[in-house]
Amino acid sequence: MKLQELLKPLRFQKNEIADNPNVTSLEMDSRKVKVGTVFICIKGYTVDGHDFAEQAVKQGAVAIIAERPLSVSVPVIIVNDTKRVMAKLACHFYNNPTEKLHLIGVTGTNGKTTVTHLIEKIMQNAKKKTGLIGTMYTRIGEVEQETANTTPESLPLQQLFNHMVEEKVETVMMEVSSHALHLGRVRGCEFDVAVFTNLSQDHLDYHQSMEAYLYAKGLLFAQLGNTFSNKVAVLNVDDPASAELSRLTTVDIVTYGVEKKADIKAENIEITPAGTSFDVSVFGERYSVSMKLIGMFSVYNALAATAAALVSNIPFPVIKESLEEIEGVAGRFETVDEGQDFTVIVDYAHTSDSLENVLKTVQEFAQKDIVAIVGCGGDRDKTKRPLMAQVAVKRSDRAIFTSDNPRSEDPNEIIKDMIAGVKEGEYVAIVDRAQAIKQAIKEAKKGDIIVIAGKGHETYQDVGGKKHHFDDREVAREALAKRK
Ligand SMILES: CC(=O)N[C@H]1[C@@H](OP(=O)(O)OP(=O)(O)OC[C@H]2O[C@@H](n3ccc(=O)[nH]c3=O)[C@H](O)[C@@H]2O)O[C@H](CO)[C@@H](O)[C@@H]1O[C@H](C)C(=O)N[C@@H](C)C(=O)N[C@H](CCC(=O)O)C(=O)O
Numbered sequence: 013m014k015l016q017e018l019l020k021p022l023r024f025q026k027n028e029i030a031d032n033p034n035v036t037s038l039e040m041d042s043r044k045v046k047v048g049t050v051f052i053c054i055k056g057y058t059v060d061g062h063d064f065a066e067q068a069v070k071q072g073a074v075a076i077i078a079e080r081p082l083s084v085s086v087p088v089i090i091v092n093d094t095k096r097v098m099a100k101l102a103c104h105f106y107n108n109p110t111e112k113l114h115l116i117g118v119t120g121t122n123g124k125t126t127v128t129h130l131i132e133k134i135m136q137n138a139k140k141k142t143g144l145i146g147t148m149y150t151r152i153g154e155v156e157q158e159t160a161n162t163t164p165e166s167l168p169l170q171q172l173f174n175h176m177v178e179e180k181v182e183t184v185m186m187e188v189s190s191h192a193l194h195l196g197r198v199r200g201c202e203f204d205v206a207v208f209t210n211l212s213q214d215h216l217d218y219h220q221s222m223e224a225y226l227y228a229k230g231l232l233f234a235q236l237g238n239t240f241s242n243k244v245a246v247l248n249v250d251d252p253a254s255a256e257l258s259r260l261t262t263v264d265i266v267t268y269g270v271e272k273k274a275d276i277k278a279e280n281i282e283i284t285p286a287g288t289s290f291d292v293s294v295f296g297e298r299y300s301v302s303m304k305l306i307g308m309f310s311v312y313n314a315l316a317a318t319a320a321a322l323v324s325n326i327p328f329p330v331i332k333e334s335l336e337e338i339e340g341v342a343g344r345f346e347t348v349d350e351g352q353d354f355t356v357i358v359d360y361a362h363t364s365d366s367l368e369n370v371l372k373t374v375q376e377f378a379q380k381d382i383v384a385i386v387g388c389g390g391d392r393d394k395t396k397r398p399l400m401a402q403v404a405v406k407r408s409d410r411a412i413f414t415s416d417n418p419r420s421e422d423p424n425e426i427i428k429d430m431i432a433g434v435k436e437g438e439y440v441a442i443v444d445r446a447q448a449i450k451q452a453i454k455e456a457k458k459g460d461i462i463v464i465a466g467k468g469h470e471t472y473q474d475v476g477g478k479k480h481h482f483d484d485r486e487v488a489r490e491a492l493a494k495r496k
């Protein structure tokens with residue numbers, strides 16, 4: 013594409029550029045610039061992309077998009093907001109890839125990764141070529157790639173969508189984080205279905221208040237466009253936040269739930285350690301489902317996925333078969349079984365609400381003691397620390413407080429923040445996470461259930477900004493082997 017063609021969408025920008033070089037790529041990271049790249053300068057939280065413009069030119073950039081004049085030897089297009097412009101240019105450069113994809117966005121505090129994986133399974137069983145974007149990886153079919161963010165920045169995101177179009181992907185399931193919505197990472201995405209899981213406390217370090225957090229989530233529903241499109245908002249009728257979200261969208265709404273009247277409603281729910289079964293009424297017709305996933309929250313996730321698939325024209329028998337087949341998602345209620353006579357569960361619960369749900373589920377079938385190993389992330393919402401500690405103490409027989417990615421913070425200080433929510437004697441603090449897991453496993457008695465929460469699928473521990481290899485499942489397996 014020629015530079016002047018690339019700049020056409022910038023209607024209100026006065027940029028009289030005489031040159032018209034060929035543009036071969038767009039980049040926001042100077043380290044990726046090649047000959048023919050247009051480099052977009054983004055002011056970040058850590059560094060200012062404008063400081064890398066010169067380096068970009070040295071590497072072959074043919075033009076720079078910036079917020080201020082720069083003395084470089086290639087044209088500089090000055091705009092008010094490079095981030096906003098980046099989304100627009102990326103969509104134009106890649107010819108609006110999301111218009112060619114069936115795009116399902118999933119937002120909410122908990123359950124996004126799980127729901128996107130459930131929909132992926134359904135779509136694959138329906139013989140669709142799938143793309144998945146989220147916390148654990150992005151993947152096309154079975155081919156996975158690592159990601160830095162749950163929802164990537166607009167430019168890498170549109171690059172990825174373009175790649176998916178090239179790979180003949182038909183349906184994309186994307187986790188849409190509140191950060192992404194607030195920072196405009198999904199500007200220009202043409203969502204066909206937007207799904208809401210639930211809202212509870214998290215990320216208040218970033219959003220400051222629950223109102224602002226909900227507002228960010230709401231942007232996904234506001235973005236669905238006007239009434240006459242075929243788009244659908246899928247809402248959890250039992251979560252009070254859905255009322256506000258329904259006001260933010262003009263498109264069709266499909267509801268799911270357990271307690272209140274809903275288009276897709278589960279009844280007669282039975283939860284055992286082996287799985288969960290329920291009857292589901294789908295727009296008035298009743299079916300039964302029996303899944304391997306455990307817990308009430310899994311019923312909600314299954315209903316959210318069912319609704320998203322149904323409005324995407326997938327027949328219910330395919331949905332039922334998929335929900336019944338799926339073994340689970342890595343690091344979500346994942347059991348570590350080395351033939352021991354007690355249960356070890358690794359789960360990604362890192363908010364008070366998700367921890368409460370997981371421990372409540374375990375309590376429903378626990379015969380003996382429940383041991384909860386819990387830590388809280390450094391450089392993250394501090395107000396959730398005492399709340400998570402309270403939940404751990406309330407819903408277990410033994411709470412062990414430990415470290416979970418202390419990042420730049422002192423792990424002892426994080427544990428102190430947790431302890432502020434509980435009483436002396438209600439917990440044990442073992443700052444070294446491996447030690448905490450080993451000790452719990454060493455002391456476990458027949459029939460006990462150990463829940464190792466917070467890290468789930470993660471394979472690292474971030475200490476002081478450095479990521480060391482760490483995997484709860486591996487540590488647990490080693491400790492179990494030692495016990496033998
Ligand atoms: C706070 C935040 O959102 N930070 C994001 C931001 O980083 P940043 O602002 O520090 O970027 P920076 O390092 O200052 O760089 C600024 C610009 O200079 C460029 N640069 C930088 C260095 C260089 O040599 N050359 C160069 O051109 C960079 O490419 C960038 O364009 O831009 C990066 C690139 O897009 C993101 O990866 C990064 O997410 C970090 C990793 C992060 O932790 N974000 C969290 C808060 C987040 O977004 N979380 C949500 C999930 C939450 C959930 O799942 O519940 C998410 O969607 O991931």
Ligand SMILES: Nc1ncnc2c1ncn2[C@@H]1O[C@H](COP(=O)(O)OP(=O)(O)OP(=O)(O)O)[C@@H](O)[C@H]1O
Pocket residue numbers: 120121122123124125126127147162187209210309310312313343344345359360361362365366367369370468
């Ligand atoms: N619907 C739900 N309601 C409440 N808790 C849930 C729900 N689904 C999953 N959980 C709990 O939350 C944890 C995280 O689940 P999941 O990874 O699916 O959520 P997420 O929204 O993708 O989280 P993140 O924002 O960190 O990416 C699970 O390990 C489980 O403990």
Ligand SMILES: N[C@H](CCC[C@H](N)C(=O)O)C(=O)O
Pocket residue numbers: 362388389390392416417466467470
């Ligand atoms: N997306 C969440 C993941 C938290 C996972 C937990 N292990 C932690 O590091 O706090 C966050 O970045 O806040």
Ligand SMILES: [Mg+2]
Pocket residue numbers: 124125146147148162187
């Ligand atoms: Mg996730």
